[in-house]
Amino acid sequence: xxxxxxxxxxxxxxxxxxxxxxxxxxxxxxxxxxxxxxxxxxxxxxxxxxxxxxxxxxxxxxxxxxxxxxxxxxxxxxxxxxxxxxxxxxxxxxxxxxxxxxxxxxxxxxxxxxxxxxxxxxxxxxxxxxxxxxxxxxxxxxxxxxxxxxxxxxxxxxxxxxxxxxxxxxxxxxxxxxxxxxxxxxxxxxxxxxxxxxxxxxxxxxxxxxxxxxxxxxxxxxxxxxxxxxxxxxxx
Amino acid sequence: xxxxxxxxxxxxxxxxxxxxxxxxxxxxxxxxxxxxxxxxxxxxxxxxxxxxxxxxxxxxxxxxxxxxxxxxxxxxxxxxxxxxxxxxxxxxxxxxxxxxxxxxxxxxxxxxxxxxxxxxxxxxxxxxxxxxxxxxxxxxxxxxxxxxxxxxxxxxxxxxxxxxxxxxxxxxxxxxxxxxxxxxxxxxxxxxxxxxxxxxxxxxxxxxxxxxxxxxxxxxxxxxxxxxxxxxxxxxxxxxxxxxxxxxxxxxxxxxxxxxxxxxxxxxxxx
Numbered sequence: 001x002x003x004x005x006x007x008x009x010x011x012x013x014x015x016x017x018x019x020x021x022x023x024x025x026x027x028x029x030x031x032x033x034x035x036x037x038x039x040x041x042x043x044x045x046x047x048x049x050x051x052x053x054x055x056x057x058x059x060x061x062x063x064x065x066x067x068x069x070x071x072x073x074x075x076x077x078x079x080x081x082x083x084x085x086x087x088x089x090x091x092x093x094x095x096x097x098x099x100x101x102x103x104x105x106x107x108x109x110x111x112x113x114x115x116x117x118x119x120x121x122x123x124x125x126x127x128x129x130x131x132x133x134x135x136x137x138x139x140x141x142x143x144x145x146x147x148x149x150x151x152x153x154x155x156x157x158x159x160x161x162x163x164x165x166x167x168x169x170x171x172x173x174x175x176x177x178x179x180x181x182x183x184x185x186x187x188x189x190x191x192x193x194x195x196x197x198x199x200x201x202x203x204x205x206x207x208x209x210x211x212x213x214x215x216x217x218x219x220x221x222x223x224x225x226x227x228x229x230x231x232x233x234x235x236x
Numbered sequence: 237x238x239x240x241x242x243x244x245x246x247x248x249x250x251x252x253x254x255x256x257x258x259x260x261x262x263x264x265x266x267x268x269x270x271x272x273x274x275x276x277x278x279x280x281x282x283x284x285x286x287x288x289x290x291x292x293x294x295x296x297x298x299x300x301x302x303x304x305x306x307x308x309x310x311x312x313x314x315x316x317x318x319x320x321x322x323x324x325x326x327x328x329x330x331x332x333x334x335x336x337x338x339x340x341x342x343x344x345x346x347x348x349x350x351x352x353x354x355x356x357x358x359x360x361x362x363x364x365x366x367x368x369x370x371x372x373x374x375x376x377x378x379x380x381x382x383x384x385x386x387x388x389x390x391x392x393x394x395x396x397x398x399x400x401x402x403x404x405x406x407x408x409x410x411x412x413x414x415x416x417x418x419x420x421x422x423x424x425x426x427x428x429x430x431x432x433x434x435x436x437x438x439x440x441x442x443x444x445x446x447x448x449x450x451x452x453x454x455x456x457x458x459x460x461x462x463x464x465x466x467x468x469x470x471x472x473x474x475x476x477x478x479x480x481x482x483x484x485x486x487x488x489x490x491x492x493x494x495x496x497x498x499x500x501x502x503x504x505x506x507x
Contacts, residue, residue: 109249110462118459121468125451221459222452222469 064214064231065224072211073204075099076178080139080165083152088165090137091210098232099135099206100216103176103184103199105142106154111201111218112138119203120158122225133208133233136162139172141184141199179204179212207235242393242400243306245316249462255308259397264303271295271337278344286342295340298333305329306400315396318465319447319458322386323476327484329400330377330407331437335491338408338415346418361419364412366428370436373410376402377439387456410436414491426499430492437488440480447477 077091100119104112116138123131138155140146143166146154151164167175173183181200189195201218205228213235214228241259275292304310305328314321350357363369379385380399389395413421414429424432446454453459453469467475 110247113463114460117463117468121470219456219460221456226452 065227066205066214066216066220067202068214069212072213073179073206075206075210075212076175078167078171078175078178080167080171080175081148083148083155083164083166085148088163090165094135094137094206095210096208097135097206098133098208098229099137101137101139101179101204101206101212102202103139103141103172103181105140105184105197105199106146106150107142107194108197108199111199115201115203115216115218115220116155116158116162118220118222119225120162122222122229123159125226126229130230130233134229137165138162139165139167139175141172142186142197143167143169143172176200205232207232209235240393242397243308243311243315244393244396245390245457245461247316247461250313250317250464252309255312257307257311259393260303260306260311264299264306267302267337268299271299271340274341274345277342278348286344287340292340294336298336298340301328301336302333302404305333313464315390316457317461318476319453319455319469319473320467320475320479322458323447323479325400326381326403327479327487329403330373330410331484331487334404334407335411335415338411341416343416343418346416350418360412363409364419366413366421366424366432369406369409369413370432373406373436374439376406377443381443383454383456390457414495426495426502429495433488433492433495437484440484444477444480444484447473448481449477 075091075094077089079087079089082088102112102115104115106112116136119136123134123136126134136159138151140151146164146166148164148166151166155162155164176183181202181204184197184199187196187198203216203220204212205214205216206212214232216224216228239256239258241257243257243260275287275295277286305314305325310321310325314325350361363372380389380402385399389399413424414433450470450473453473455473458472459469461469463469465472
């Protein structure tokens, strides 16, 4: 079998043995012929058709676009405070639903708003049968700055049904550990007191069987959510 | 301050901090130098120009437009953040700047080039064959707007440079037969020119409709980029499609109209 690099090298050697590439190109394009026009048209057709060839291979059945976990994560039991100041029992209030759990913070410049925007945008287009099954739970990893009011407003800008939870750093770290994600770490503050928080970038998707089989790292597209959410809602 | 030689998508939050792109400056200075030489009269010391002042100024406007399109902030915004700016870059690099530059060139220089019939003349003659370049331009337009190509090329400076160059060079070749009458092609009169412009820009109208009507963002680069404006990725994409359709479509229609009315105003040969 000829590897790509060796075939390229071989092409180069053949070209060098004959004549310079530029001259060979000119000899092709300077002399018109119907055959060459046909080749050009065929090439054009091939290029246009190329995007259609890039469809990911699915084995049929339940092929998720997210990262499938080798060992499912059981739905954790914890109670944090919601944006209305009320205790929120995660396990009881999200039981038998598709729950998208995410750890982040409001000052996050990239990952958090992109995940939230994409999920919210997709939920607006999904049928009610799916959306009624979905809960989005955002646990802040920066409770000091993310006050209940700010958290509620920030989430409502994406989707008013999104649930924001706050807890002490110790509580949040314990939850992160229980679902197998790296605990968030606050960076050093700059001269104006701003700091970034390093946190897990994946959305953990718990299904109605009270386990997470799939996680969605940063880079998950809206098309992936459109594909996977109905599948997640069907898990029994 | 980070120095990159060409813009590329970095995935970092957008900040209104000026950045230097020396590669862009080199390319724009080279373009300005080439244009300055080719818009000058062929005969040394000649006081009159073969092309009007307006056309020569139009060429300089094109140089400035290319610079504004590629340099900060337009360059990085279009490369890594906003599909709408990316669409505007396409319109400038492939549709607006090339004809403005070509129409500012002194025709005597082009005539002299073809009379010498050297290497450059042969290349220009070959790559500006209307049917060939119409197909190539369409392929470039489609290929450089497919999600896979955009998402792949925009990640690297070289990739973004290739894409920008492909638009500009294919644009120059596409607009050459319209803007410059050389080499003389007897069969390529005004009706054929109008047909050529119409057919050669059909793909971009379909692209515009596709961007406008898609249910989801088609480019990962823009979908996953930190937001710069209040627009969502899908809304930004719809603005991109709208720009291509309205500005691009109107522009092509205007050029076709100019060709038509000039042809209409030409004195008809007596039989």
